[in-house]
Amino acid sequence: MSGSSKYQPTSPVGKWFHERLPIVAFVKDHAMDFPTPKNLNYWWTFGGILAVMLVVQIITGIVLVMHYTPHVDFAFNSVEQIMRDVNYGWLIRYMHMNGASMFFIAVYIHMFRGMYFGSYKAPREVLWMIGVIIYLVMMATAFMGYVLPWGQMSFWGAKVITNLFSAIPFVGDFVTTWLWGGYSVDNPTLNRFFSLHYLLPFVLAGLVILHIWALHVPGNNNPTGIAVKGPQDTVPFHPYYTMKDGFAIVVFLIFYALFVFYGPNYMGDAVNYVPANPLSTPAHIKPEWYYLPFYAILRSIPDKLFGVIAMFSSILILLALPWLDTSRVRSGNYRPIFKGFFWVFVIVCIALGFIGSKPPEGSYVLWGRILTAYYFIHFIVILPLLGLLETPKPLPASISDDVLAKAKLA
């Protein structure tokens, strides 16, 4: 998106500054004038929502650090002191706690939107891959944050997840000891998780900048999946999408506020209000809801090493998605068979999450295995074959054509 900027400084000071640091032109080009397809629907507003959630998490997080004590003897009580004694501490802590869940709700919608509309396909592969990395860093950040209150689920979640690394052949035990700084999850572990939990959101912010940079090279995908043909297909980002995103953000904040104020502990686990006890594992340990599908995959394989490999592959396979999907048509709107498989895949992911929340007994084990198998089949078999076998519907000539045709129908 280089080319000539529309920004022309008029004042001498503006001119002087522009010649030395053209940041005003940069912001104007990328945040205001950026040509954006005019047919983006509300599923496209989740990028903006995610940016807001990242900022909310960073601000509430920095404030919480002013009151939190990262030590095994004080962490639990310092969080409770925030809840009880710090002015508005309960609000800030509940915002941060539920903000993590909201962040993941938004990121999952954002990812499924990308999958449905083929936003990962050429020329947006790098954009998609940076997104997958952002998702991985988010998961690491949320995991370390969950350990900080030092409740029972914090402790045992940390123990189970760090133990995953002990599955690495030969060096596994050294790696886990190194991660823990001891022979178990203990004070050194809490301290380093705190340090990294503070650092990683800023890494995320940097990755988000790369993500937007990679987005602004080819420009946005859109519901038709066909490329922008000219200025008639686009509108400037401001005011069109600043207002549309703004509206969606406020609606999302209402949803967020409902949880913060009327169900602040719904997303969490009751056991985490019991202080950590290294000598007793709670009866049903399970991770936060946003990890559950992957946890189900881990458990569905009765071998430690292969379970861990399957779990990591289920995320890393997303990096290969641009090449696994062989169809040349981007948008699912024009792929009648893909559309069906897409929704089946969404249901499979939700069902895996449900299985992950259940104890590993009885029919849950069998269902977990079937769904895990399907998860991988979707990527490795269905998507490559579908691109070759499916006859897509005819594509409109341009975004404008499509918009006009729809306007006529309405």
Next chain:
Amino acid sequence: MKKFATFLIAATALFGGVAMAEEGPTPAKGISFSFEGPFGTFDRAQLQRGYKVYKEVCANCHSMKLLSFRNLADKGGPSFTEAQVKSLAATFKVQDGPNTKGEMFERAGLPSDRFPSPYPNAEAATAANGAMPPDLSLITKAREGWHGTFNQLWNGIGGPQYVYSVLTGYETPPADIAKEKPEGKYYNPYFQAGHWISMPPPLSDGQVTFDDGAPNKVDDMAKDVAAFLAWTAEPKMEERKQTGFEVLIYLAILAGLMYFVKKKVWAGVAH
């Protein structure tokens, strides 16, 4: 949109099907409290009675480490007066020190003191009771009375109901498991960790006399103390709901305004 609806129906059917097959511990008794729902508030008199039950019964074995006496006068709580809190606190002995000679000494409690614990450490508490009596500060947030994704979304986790159910749930064990009775344990189907609980039935009719003359059957005292423990676990609940109501009204107005601005901006563009 139609597709989304189909998807939702399919997902619900799938979950419903699996959820049916579930079984767990006996769900807590579904009694209702004044503090439920988006506008529910604590019943001050009930919290004051609950405090009395806590102090005269529970506090003999259970600690309440996260609370200070001053909290009893906080807004949104039992609302004892400052003077009442002072005299309540003074009924406890608190260890302080060291004094100028380097010795620890005992003095009467002050409003700024934390509730003293009945045992010096967890080991002493376990040794005296056969099992560790849990700290009660957060008990209604740490125990689930019932389960189910949607059930908990509408009805909460049932923490206060759990406390009430355990307190009122002592039964004679069914004949087939009566012979498994472990030494020094009691049968209570509501107890989370298996049906055998180390705590003897703590309440008996008329045990605590309330200043306001409220009924003091086991059932009433259990309800009052469950409400008190709901407050100790979430002392800012009233402030939270009140603030939430204001925030939601503000956000609703802002959303409305944003919607019309967005509509106006897009009015001239087919999209």
Next chain:
Amino acid sequence: MVATGAVAGVGAALVAWPFISQMNPDAAVLALATIEVDLASVPEGQEITLKWRGNPLFVRHRTKKEIEAAKSVPIADLKDPDARNANLKSGDQATDVNRVVGGKEQFLVMMGVCTHLGCVPDANSSLKEFAVLEGSIKTGGWFCPCHGSQYDTAGRIRKGPAPENLAVPPYKYLSDTKIVVG
């Protein structure tokens, strides 16, 4: 050029090491080495859980029935045939006697850390969960609540995702009823 680059590279690697190594257990953690256990305080058929190196340590006084059950299992039936006993050499067979000290078979001393993902297996699990195991293990053993691994009365993995038998830490008898662990 190449030589300079190589020297710079070596320097960078040398500088990186302290920053990696600082995460390993520090001197104070390493010093938390040994505990003494009085076995006379453990009644038959029960176990105590102690903390050693931040992890739970099980000391179980096994009944005759439990020992018999463990002895009756053929080595070929074991998922992990290695004794996993720090007092023996690696590769020794996981016979019942190799999991304890000969002549003191009633005392089983081992880490209460599931070799799958580190949860504490539960000896007092309801028998219902154990009933799925065939043969001798019905009479006792340990069940991990996290992912359903099941260990027999000698702490050997019999079912579930855990790859290894529960580890036996280094320990020795100081007297007839006293051991030192670590």
